[in-house]
Amino acid sequence: MNDILAGPTGLGTSAARIASRIAEPPPPVHEPGYVERQWGDGSASPLYVPVAERVDDALAAVVDERLVGWAKSCGFDDDESEMLGTAGFGRLAVLTHVDTDDPEQLLLAARLNAAWWAADDLYADDSERGATPVELPPRLALVMAAMDPVAPAGEFTASLEEALRSDKVLVALRSATEHLARRSGSVVVQRVCYSTFAMFVSWNAYAAWRFTGEYPPAWKYLATRQHDSFYTSMTLIDAVGGYELPAHLYYEPRVRRALTQAGTASVMVNDLLSVEKDAADENPVCNMVLQIAADRGCSIAEAVEETVSLHNQLVRDFEEGHKALQAVPSPELHRFLRGVRAWMGGGFEWHATNPRYA
């Protein structure tokens, strides 16, 4: 075992090790497996995904109801808040974070995902709802200030505060991050902030492409999509579960690779199910299927097959990497990787049953 995987030493680390022994739940008797699942109208090849480990509509209803109340408190009007409830970000949290049934823990994920999606729709993607490529970068700069507090700066602070309070997306992201900070450590909060900010670089690239009308080749889109993927949602897996994967393991290259494979695979599911919605915008939204079809001059059906095959390979690569990482003696890492696998299974289930993608 190399030193990195052996873990840190020094102040505070023995306490962390004791906490980690407590954090390990009993291992499942049978490991949940992977299955081939039909999707859409059933005409394309199946997707190879982990099984959805928990479908609990009663728990999802509780989390969604609390999410709607929170959205109203952030300034979303009644219709918008109900729409967030109907979109089922609470249900997404229940499907993807299967190692807790505490609604307040699940709300960590429900709130952040709802707020990320609100920023994505209202700032980046949906022209009809006010998203414009030119306004996107400065709006995202303020999101960073909402999530990662700016140090007091005399006379400049009041104007910033006013701006942060005057926009419901900013209020939501600030509130969701504060909720996370109350229930997890600073390592996780900064992990979440910085993966969100990396995601924004990708959003800015899409905005430039949509503004100029010069859309990227599929390879460039895919590289950009790595940081704009459900990797961002997966940063919450341990926090929602009530434990913490130490940073030296979270960022270990083989772990990071497994995570980016899982995040990209899950967002390929999103692309596959969003093709029509993305193509319909007056400035079409970048999407792997559309980029492949444009590159190759092939039909959408052929580009779909190519995307399914890419997705399935990513999942198989994750599965293999996960197996290899079983050799690392860390209960938190094993729990986290089981959480990543469960996230993929639940993410597929959510997309396949959500009215947004029907």
Ligand SMILES: CC(C)=CCC/C(C)=C(\C)COP(=O)(O)OP(=O)(O)O
């Ligand atoms: C939940 C989360 C991390 C959101 C950030 C952006 C993201 C990966 C999505 C919202 C999914 O991609 P896309 O913008 O294509 O999603 P929709 O098709 O609009 O649902």
